[in-house]
Amino acid sequence: MWVGNRCHPPKDVQLALESLFGEAVGGIQVIQYSIYVRFHWRAIATTRPDRIYLRGSGKEFFADGPLVLHEYFHVVRQWATGDLTIGRYLRECFRRGYWDNRYEIEAREFTATEIFRYRALLAQHRTSELPPGVHPIRHRSA
Numbered sequence: 669m670w671v672g673n674r675c676h677p678p679k680d681v682q683l684a685l686e687s688l689f690g691e692a693v694g695g696i697q698v699i700q701y702s703i704y705v706r707f708h709w710r711a712i713a714t715t716r717p718d719r720i721y722l723r724g725s726g727k728e729f730f731a732d733g734p735l736v737l738h739e740y741f742h743v744v745r746q747w748a749t750g751d752l753t754i755g756r757y758l759r760e761c762f763r764r765g766y767w768d769n770r771y772e773i774e775a776r777e778f779t780a781t782e783i784f785r786y787r788a789l790l791a792q793h794r795t796s797e798l799p800p801g802v803h804p805i806r807h808r809s810a
């Protein structure tokens with residue numbers, strides 16, 4: 669519906685996120701160059717259930733570890749659990765503003781706590797990457 673196109677995380681990013689969150693993240697759609705984000709003041713990304721909308725490119729996004737953790741946290745730990753709804757989010761923003769609403773505080777705290785572990789996981793998955801043209805036999809399951 670919204671103009672933009674789907675992009676996919678690099679394999680190492682996806683594996684690092686799955687190790688970190690302890691669940692599959694392949695079902696989360698990431699939409700780059702989304703017009704939708706432009707309606708959100710100054711936002712570079714915005715989330716919905718199973719969706720991350722980006723103002724810019726997926727390539728830039730996936731290279732930005734803290735931003736990746738922050739946005740996936742909103743989707744995996746807030747939207748998917750039913751904790752975050754549009755109504756609640758707006759209420760929180762109305763009461764406390766964007767920066768101080770609890771969904772943003774939680775996402776920033778998670779990012780600050782987990783970023784080093786995420787980077788270590790990323791490095792680990794990067795080094796275990798197979799050479800080009802070689803495909804793994806084992807398939808990951810959720």
Ligand SMILES: [Zn+2]
Nearest residue numbers: 738742772775
């Ligand atoms: Zn946020």
